[in-house]
Amino acid sequence: MRNALILGANSDIGKALARVLAANNHHLALAARDTARLASTASDLTIRHRADAATVEFDALDCDSHPEFYDGLAERPDIVVCIFGYLGHQTTAQSEFHEARKIIDTNFTGAVSILNIVADDFEKRGSGTIVGISSVAGDRGRGSNYIYGSAKAGFSAYLSGLRNRLAPAGAHVVTVKPGFVRTKMTAGMDLPFLLTADPERVARDIYRACRNGRNVVYTKWLWRYIMIAVRCIPESIFKRLRL
Amino acid sequence: MKVSNWGNYPVVEANVSSFDDRERLRELVVSAPTIIPRGMGRCYGDSALNERIVSTLNFNRIVAFDEQTGTITCESGVTIAELLEVFGPRGWFPPVVPGTKFITIGGAVASDIHGKNDHVEGTFCDHVLAMELMTANGRVINCSRDQETELFRLTCGGMGLAGIILTITFRLKRITSAFIREETLAAADLDNLMALFDASAEWTYSVAWLDCLAVGRRQGRGVLLRGEHVEADESVGGRTREAAGLEGLPPLRGFHMKRMVRVPLYMPGMLLNGTSVRLFNSLYYYSRHARRKKHRVIDYDTFFFPLDSIRDWNRIYGRRGFVQYQCVLPLAVSREGSRRLLNEVAKSGFGACLAVLKLLRDNANGMISFPMAGYTLALDFPIRRGLFEMLDRMDRIVIDAGGRLCLCKDARMGGDTFRRSYPNAEAFARNVRMMTANKFRSLQSDRLGITK
Numbered sequence: 001m002r003n004a005l006i007l008g009a010n011s012d013i014g015k016a017l018a019r020v021l022a023a024n025n026h027h028l029a030l031a032a033r034d035t036a037r038l039a040s041t042a043s044d045l046t047i048r049h050r051a052d053a054a055t056v057e058f059d060a061l062d063c064d065s066h067p068e069f070y071d072g073l074a075e076r077p078d079i080v081v082c083i084f085g086y087l088g089h090q091t092t093a094q095s096e097f098h099e100a101r102k103i104i105d106t107n108f109t110g111a112v113s114i115l116n117i118v119a120d121d122f123e124k125r126g127s128g129t130i131v132g133i134s135s136v137a138g139d140r141g142r143g144s145n146y147i148y149g150s151a152k153a154g155f156s157a158y159l160s161g162l163r164n165r166l167a168p169a170g171a172h173v174v175t176v177k178p179g180f181v182r183t184k185m186t187a188g189m190d191l192p193f194l195l196t197a198d199p200e201r202v203a204r205d206i207y208r209a210c211r212n213g214r215n216v217v218y219t220k221w222l223w224r225y226i227m228i229a230v231r232c233i234p235e236s237i238f239k240r241l242r243l
Numbered sequence: 244m245k246v247s248n249w250g251n252y253p254v255v256e257a258n259v260s261s262f263d264d265r266e267r268l269r270e271l272v273v274s275a276p277t278i279i280p281r282g283m284g285r286c287y288g289d290s291a292l293n294e295r296i297v298s299t300l301n302f303n304r305i306v307a308f309d310e311q312t313g314t315i316t317c318e319s320g321v322t323i324a325e326l327l328e329v330f331g332p333r334g335w336f337p338p339v340v341p342g343t344k345f346i347t348i349g350g351a352v353a354s355d356i357h358g359k360n361d362h363v364e365g366t367f368c369d370h371v372l373a374m375e376l377m378t379a380n381g382r383v384i385n386c387s388r389d390q391e392t393e394l395f396r397l398t399c400g401g402m403g404l405a406g407i408i409l410t411i412t413f414r415l416k417r418i419t420s421a422f423i424r425e426e427t428l429a430a431a432d433l434d435n436l437m438a439l440f441d442a443s444a445e446w447t448y449s450v451a452w453l454d455c456l457a458v459g460r461r462q463g464r465g466v467l468l469r470g471e472h473v474e475a476d477e478s479v480g481g482r483t484r485e486a487a488g489l490e491g492l493p494p495l496r497g498f499h500m501k502r503m504v505r506v507p508l509y510m511p512g513m514l515l516n517g518t519s520v521r522l523f524n525s526l527y528y529y530s531r532h533a534r535r536k537k538h539r540v541i542d543y544d545t546f547f548f549p550l551d552s553i554r555d556w557n558r559i560y561g562r563r564g565f566v567q568y569q570c571v572l573p574l575a576v577s578r579e580g581s582r583r584l585l586n587e588v589a590k591s592g593f594g595a596c597l598a599v600l601k602l603l604r605d606n607a608n609g610m611i612s613f614p615m616a617g618y619t620l621a622l623d624f625p626i627r628r629g630l631f632e633m634l635d636r637m638d639r640i641v642i643d644a645g646g647r648l649c650l651c652k653d654a655r656m657g658g659d660t661f662r663r664s665y666p667n668a669e670a671f672a673r674n675v676r677m678m679t680a681n682k683f684r685s686l687q688s689d690r691l692g693i694t695k
Contacts, residue, residue: 010263012263012301015263034264037263037264040304040306041304043304043305043306043307044304044305044306047305047307047308047329048305048329049329
């Protein structure tokens with residue numbers, strides 16, 4: 001029985017992951033802004049899996065509250081999954097900085113703030129797994145979503161550095177890079193069937209990556225090779241593509 | 244995106260949104276000019292299709308469960324498969340299951356589905372105690388048999404036209420094992436087959452497959468399957484549990500999801516032709532007939548959901564899709580009516596692979612619930628030229644007999660057929676219009692003239 005903290009547990013991936021973890025006998029702390037919705041998810045987990053699920057209010061953008069949030073947890077987590085994110089609107093973010101800032105702060109600043117605290121704790125305890133949900137969008141900036149992409153690129157680099165730092169201490173960091181996922185974030189988009197994963201599939205991949213101590217996982221796995229190809233395109237050509 | 248239901252006909256271009264909380268749903272419902280809820284899309288025709296669809300699949304939490312009474316409250320997107328996985332091992336089983344476990348509870352209510360136990364335990368809505376519904380103006384209303392009764396009657400079997408079902412409270416039934424004691428009985432003709440149903444009135448579950456291509460004296464030959472839940476401590480078929488192969492197995496095992504084979508592609512339409520279908524039917528009949536072992540103990544999946552082990556089996560009917568023609572005929576004329584229908588099918592040469600016969604009981608849950616006391620006949624037909632004309636002729640036989648067609652299978656009947664076969668059709672349409680101003684509408688409800 002291990003304790004897992006899910007940051008952003010109201011997201012579709014968060015909900016799906018909570019079910020997978022609960023089914024595998026984890027104690028859960030579900031964290032998000034909207035605690036009323038968390039409560040209904042928690043009671044579902046309790047009935048379904050007879051799991052122990054607590055709910056905690058957490059606001060990724062309110063960095064000052066993060067130390068207190070982490071100290072206030074009833075139990076020290078062994079697994080921390082950082083799922084919260086904000087896709088935003090690229091064109092709005094280009095012209096209105098508050099949208100750009102919200103994208104950057106949610107996907108990068110907020111994540112750094114809370115994971116710094118978790119990392120210190122794990123380093124001290126000499127164990128623990130941090131899972132960060134980044135994105136394939138962070139692998140190369142594209143005209144259509146580079147603000148989100150650059151925030152995720154920053155987050156990917158952060159996770160890679162954190163893994164490097166924590167490895168000697170015995171704590172582990174998993175970077176998850178989903179491609180298209182059928183979630184609230186992508187509702188209404190026409191997504192290619194073969195490249196699109198359900199939240200349940202992403203959750204299963206995350207859980208497996210955790211157990212097997214993987215470093216960087218793409219989901220679906222095909223994305224690893226797509227992104228290798230995308231990164232290989234010379235900039236002189238890439239800049240002319242409409243992506 | 245392109246959306247179609249299980250029959251792959253018709254296909255529409257639709258905007259699909261989803262929700263996991265009531266606020267988001269309220270925004271969707273209030274802002275959309277028209278919308279229709281959709282679950283797993285296992286209705287066959289155009290019931291859950293519209294250019295704007297709201298999927299309930301993300302709205303799938305279990306809200307409450309009473310371990311003593313088996314009373315459960317869940318959100319509408321929870322599936323039968325999930326219920327089996329979660330509550331099967333604890334000794335609880337859904338009160339009614341259809342031929343597939345991949346349907347949502349919201350869908351089960353909206354179609355007031357029946358199962359192999361209909362003649363004894365009725366339809367799904369017979370076991371529903373209460374519901375929460377979001378109406379056209381975004382208000383949430385509780386309804387049951389004592390409260391907002393009219394809304395309750397519009398929702399049970401109402402094809403999602405009265406509002407969006409949020410939560411459903413209903414009773415699960417007690418089981419002590421995951422197994423079913425199944426008996427197989429062959430019948431040489433329709434009279435024999437119906438006699439077998441009469442003789443099986445005491446059995447909780449019964450259903451018959453029949454060879455709809457057999458003509459003359461052999462018309463209606465078929466195989467009846469009947470079953471009971473195995474009790475954890477019972478001896479099986481005169482033998483002990485050990486002899487039945489259950490030794491050492493915990494009785495409530497096997498509720499996890501099993502591996503499925505998958506039909507990878509749409510099969511070419513010509514694969515199913517008169518000859519292949521005739522061959523299949525004969526082989527099936529004789530293999531069952533010849534089987535020495537007339538009773539066996541099998542797990543619930545094999546008994547209730549044999550086709551679920553093949554994912555996407557609807558693809559064998561080809562890209563053009565198929566329709567399931569399911570009608571019910573009043574008991575007094577079931578025999579004669581079924582004969583006339585089978586004659587029509589045989590004459591036309593449209594082979595149906597799956598022909599299923601089942602005894603139903605009267606139903607008073609919804610205004611347009613399908614079941615009535617009598618036999619229901621269901622036939623699958625791949626879509627070909629001339630098929631719909633033949634089905635129109637079958638419609639006339641059904642109307643003459645005072646029967647009706649199942650709405651969650653239907654993709655093509657005319658509004659006239661609907662009004663002549665469902666006695667409450669006009670009243671239902673009037674009430675829906677009054678209550679929702681036709682906010683909730685589907686291709687089917689337009690076709691049937693309910694919302695148009």
